[in-house]
Amino acid sequence: MSIVVDSISKSYNSLKALNNISFDVKEGELFGLIGPDGAGKTTLFRILVTLLFADEGKASVAGLDLVEDYKTIRESVGYMPGRFSLYQDLTVEENLKFFATIFGTSIAENYDLIADIYVQIEPFKNRRAGKLSGGMKQKLALCCALIHKPTVLFLDEPTTGVDPVSRKEFWEMIKRLQQKGITILVSTPYMDEAALCDRIALIQDGSLLQIDTPEAIIKKYPKSIYNVSADNMYELIQRLKAYEYSHSVYPFGEYVHYTDKRTHVNTDELKRYLSGHSLANVSIDITEPTIEDAFMELAK
Amino acid sequence: MEDKKVIEVNGLTKMFGDFTAVSAITFDVKKGEIFGFLGANGAGKTTAMKMLIGISKPTAGEAKVAGYDVASEAEEIKKNIGYMSQKFALYDDLTVKENITFFGGIYGLTRSQIKEKTNELIEELGLQDHKDKLVGSLPLGWKQKISFSVSLLHDPKIVFLDEPTGGVDPITRRQFWEMIYKSADKGTTIFVTTHYMDEAEYCDRVSIMVNGKIEALDSPKKLKELHQADTMNDVFLKLARG
Numbered sequence: 242m243s244i245v246v247d248s249i250s251k252s253y254n255s256l257k258a259l260n261n262i263s264f265d266v267k268e269g270e271l272f273g274l275i276g277p278d279g280a281g282k283t284t285l286f287r288i289l290v291t292l293l294f295a296d297e298g299k300a301s302v303a304g305l306d307l308v309e310d311y312k313t314i315r316e317s318v319g320y321m322p323g324r325f326s327l328y329q330d331l332t333v334e335e336n337l338k339f340f341a342t343i344f345g346t347s348i349a350e351n352y353d354l355i356a357d358i359y360v361q362i363e364p365f366k367n368r369r370a371g372k373l374s375g376g377m378k379q380k381l382a383l384c385c386a387l388i389h390k391p392t393v394l395f396l397d398e399p400t401t402g403v404d405p406v407s408r409k410e411f412w413e414m415i416k417r418l419q420q421k422g423i424t425i426l427v428s429t430p431y432m433d434e435a436a437l438c439d440r441i442a443l444i445q446d447g448s449l450l451q452i453d454t455p456e457a458i459i460k461k462y463p464k465s466i467y468n469v470s471a472d473n474m475y476e477l478i479q480r481l482k483a484y485e486y487s488h489s490v491y492p493f494g495e496y497v498h499y500t501d502k503r504t505h506v507n508t509d510e511l512k513r514y515l516s517g518h519s520l521a522n523v524s525i526d527i528t529e530p531t532i533e534d535a536f537m538e539l540a541k
Numbered sequence: 542m543e544d545k546k547v548i549e550v551n552g553l554t555k556m557f558g559d560f561t562a563v564s565a566i567t568f569d570v571k572k573g574e575i576f577g578f579l580g581a582n583g584a585g586k587t588t589a590m591k592m593l594i595g596i597s598k599p600t601a602g603e604a605k606v607a608g609y610d611v612a613s614e615a616e617e618i619k620k621n622i623g624y625m626s627q628k629f630a631l632y633d634d635l636t637v638k639e640n641i642t643f644f645g646g647i648y649g650l651t652r653s654q655i656k657e658k659t660n661e662l663i664e665e666l667g668l669q670d671h672k673d674k675l676v677g678s679l680p681l682g683w684k685q686k687i688s689f690s691v692s693l694l695h696d697p698k699i700v701f702l703d704e705p706t707g708g709v710d711p712i713t714r715r716q717f718w719e720m721i722y723k724s725a726d727k728g729t730t731i732f733v734t735t736h737y738m739d740e741a742e743y744c745d746r747v748s749i750m751v752n753g754k755i756e757a758l759d760s761p762k763k764l765k766e767l768h769q770a771d772t773m774n775d776v777f778l779k780l781a782r783g
Contacts, residue, residue: 277710278681375582401708404581404736405777430708433739433774445710475722491715492722494742494773495762537711 242301243268243393243424244289249298251284258284260447261298266426266440271419273438274428275532281447282428283323286397289426290320303392303424316344319391321382323398323428329371333362333381336370337388344389354421355384358414376407383414394418396427400434412437432533443536450539455532462530462538464488465506468496471520480518484511491537498534499525545572547698547730548593552602555588562588564753565602572698575721575731577741577761579773580750581781586734589750593732594701595619607698620649623692626703630688633677637668640676641691648695662690682713689720699730707737718743738774747773749780756780 244266251259259281266272274282287293289302291311300307303317327336337359341348352359362380365373370381379399386394396415400408412434419425427438435441436455443450443458451458471477474492481490481499488500501511508525515523548570555563563585570576580586591597593606595615604611607621631640638659645655663672666686676684685705692700702721706714721743725731733744741747741761748758757764757780761773770776 277713278708280710404781405738405774406581406781409778431737431739432711433772473726475719475726478719478722491712492718492743494739495760533711537715540710540712 242266242304243270244272244300244302244426246285246289246300247298249285249288249295249300251281251288251293251296257447259288259295262444262447262449263298264442264449264452266424268424269419269422271415271425271427271437271439273435273441274426274444275430275432275435275441275536276428276444277430279446280444282444283397285444286320286322286395286426286428290318290395291315316389317392319386319389319394321386321394321396321399323401325378325382327370327378327382327385330369332367332369333373334366336381337384340385341388346389348388351388351390354390354418355387357417358387359384375403376410379403379407379411380414383411387418391423393424393426396425398428398430400429400431408434432531432536435532441532443532443539445536445540450536458532458535459530462535464500464530464538466528466530466534467499467501467506467508468493468526468528469499469511469515469524470496471515471523473520476518477515477520480515480520484514489538489541491534493533496528498528543572543728546570547572547608548576548604548606548732550593550602550604553589553592553599553604554601555585555592555597556600561753563592566750566753566755567602568748568755568758570699570730570732572730573725573728575725575733575743575745577744577747578732578734578750579736579738579741579747579777581736581777584750584781585753586736586750590701590703590732590734594622594624620695621698623695623697623700624703625688625692625700625705627685627705627707628703630684631676631691634675636673636675637663637679637687638672640687641694644691645694650695658694662687662694666690680713682709682717685709685713685717686720689717693724693729697729699732700724702731702733702735704735704737704740705733706740707735738772738777741773741777749777751781 242265246262246264249259249262276282288295291314302314305314337348358380362377400411440454442452477497481487486502488502491498512523512525546569550568552565552567554565592599592611595611595618598612606618609617641659642655706717721731746760748755764776768776768779
């Protein structure tokens with residue numbers, strides 16, 4: 242096991258940020274921590290990279306105890322915080338050199354690991370980090386987190402605030418790093434990124450809702466989901482919520498995801514009910530649940 | 542949704558020196574429509590929106606927002622629109638009630654209007670027990686819902702939302718979109734700028750900006766059909782990567 246988290250809890254005054262969290266990450270695994278802002282993702286990351294003490298519980302990273310071996314752990318892990326934390330006044334190259342030196346290594350020594358990421362920002366190596374675009378900053382931060390060749394990489398919301406194109410590129414980089422044998426723990430508020438991980442943990446309000454592969458989480462979803470649409474979205478939502486057999490009603494892009502209290506849903510009857518309430522062009526089709534549906538059902 | 546147009550943009554252009562940030566964009570938005578304004582970082586979304594809300598003058602072209610010209614009647618536009626962003630929402634060290642009073646004052650409401658609106662809003666959001674709490678102590682999702690309601694205090698014709706639901710938990714996010722649908726149903730036009738493609742899926746129509754130009758404009762459904770994509774994210778990747 243590369244990361245073992247055992248009953249970790251942490252409070253800030255009266256706020257319980259983490260509530261008895263336990264999970265394992267296997268060696269070479271890409272593990273996603275999926276949850277909204279305020280769920281406790283960053284607190285957990287800060288504990289695992291030895292920047293914060295847990296109130297209760299214990300954990301090990303790369304086989305080392307979090308408290309006893311904190312100095313050795315720092316040499317073995319790479320950490321990319323959610324907030325851009327490089328020196329804004331240093332250039333791209335100076336930042337990288339700085340982090341290499343701190344860890345007692347050089348850019349040349351571990352260049353292989355960062356080469357395909359660094360070439361993308363190399364044309365700007367004399368530009369100050371503060372003047373880079375969002376996507377470039379992410380790439381530089383990743384290079385700096387990798388320059389000492391860590392065995393475990395912690396990426397805290399690396400894709401928040403970047404556009405879809407940069408997001409996709411970033412995930413491709415993460416996948417390539419995994420192929421090089423690095424264990425990766427990544428957090429994200431985007432449910433659609435869950436599918437890119439080997440296993441995920443869904444987290445909300447400091448508690449884990451479920452841990453499994455994305456496929457298994459979807460498979461365990463207990464209900465049949467229907468895509469419902471009609472001309473008036475607002476009216477449709479109100480009518481579905483008022484329907485006597487309604488279990489959950491969530492707007493989902495151009496559709497509403499509807500689940501029913503009964504095992505066997507009579508869609509003709511539902512259609513008649515909706516049409517009878519002056520909704521036009523009603524359509525009801527069965528659809529596959531997503532990670533987001535699973536998250537909402539568990540958080541309900 | 543009605544056929545009446547509340548935003549009419551014709552050849553709108555903004556240049557910074559030699560650089561064309563927004564290049565002759567043309568589109569309309571209807572009353573009660575939820576319109577998504579999408580683009581990658583640096584595509585020109587923010588520059589275009591600044592012109593529409595009357596805080597940046599166009600280099601060429603014209604636009605009418607709520608019936609007023611963006612170049613010559615900017616002050617009138619500001620009175621007729623609401624604005625909400627994820628980055629700037631409410632004052633953390635004022636209570637819920639104080640925030641509403643403050644923004645009501647800014648929007649030019651009278652004291653009795655503010656009082657009435659405050660009660661209405663607090664009841665609608667179910668915040669009776671929390672109205673005297675500091676906004677900073679409330680969960681993010683609540684702040685977003687209050688912030689949206691505050692942007693509607695002066696009954697604007699159009700509300701501009703800048704990445705409204707990024708990072709919010711999925712259930713609260715749905716409650717937020719229900720509030721948006723409700724306002725649109727009452728005839729308020731919703732103009733959403735975002736680069737979160739899942740927010741785009743909720744819009745009646747979306748436009749996608751690439752390098753200062755509008756490269757696509759249609760309903761999410763039609764855009765997905767046209768580009769043979771399952772999600773707006775895939776549509777966006779196809780367009781932005783050329």
